[in-house]
Amino acid sequence: xxxxxxxxxxxxxxxxxxxxxxxxxxxxxxxxxxxxxxxxxxxxxxxxxxxxxxxxxxxxxxxxxxxxxxxxxxxxxxxxxxxxxxxxxxxxxxxxxxxxxxxxxxxxxxxxxxxxxxxxx
Numbered sequence: 824x825x826x827x828x829x830x831x832x833x834x835x836x837x838x839x840x841x842x843x844x845x846x847x848x849x850x851x852x853x854x855x856x857x858x859x860x861x862x863x864x865x866x867x868x869x870x871x872x873x874x875x876x877x878x879x880x881x882x883x884x885x886x887x888x889x890x891x892x893x894x895x896x897x898x899x900x901x902x903x904x905x906x907x908x909x910x911x912x913x914x915x916x917x918x919x920x921x922x923x924x925x926x927x928x929x930x931x932x933x934x935x936x937x938x939x940x941x942x943x944x
Contacts, residue, residue: 843892844865846865847864848887849863854880856880
């Protein structure tokens with residue numbers, strides 16, 4: 824039982840980080856009508872490509888005005904699927920546990936709670 828208490832500390836579990844994407848604020852110029860615009864785009868956008876709002880021709884990136892990093896948007900479909908798996912996992916694990924193992928987990932949790940209370944007082 825004591826060996827399993829150190830299992831969590833032995834596992835190299837890192838907290839999940841929110842994915843981040845760099846955004847650029849750039850000045851673009853149309854290759855045909857030479858209209859200039861300021862736009863925000865991903866850092867991996869090609870320097871030539873974004874269509875001109877006036878004539879629809881490709882534009883060219885003239886300069887990068889600023890950079891910033893924003894949190895990436897999560898895919899709601901993927902999040903829903905992950906949540907479904909999480910909702911099923913707990914009850915399935917509890918059903919698979921024997922009564923002896925459930926009792927051992929519960930007593931270990933109670934010992935942790937009481938140890939924390941003793942430290943606080």
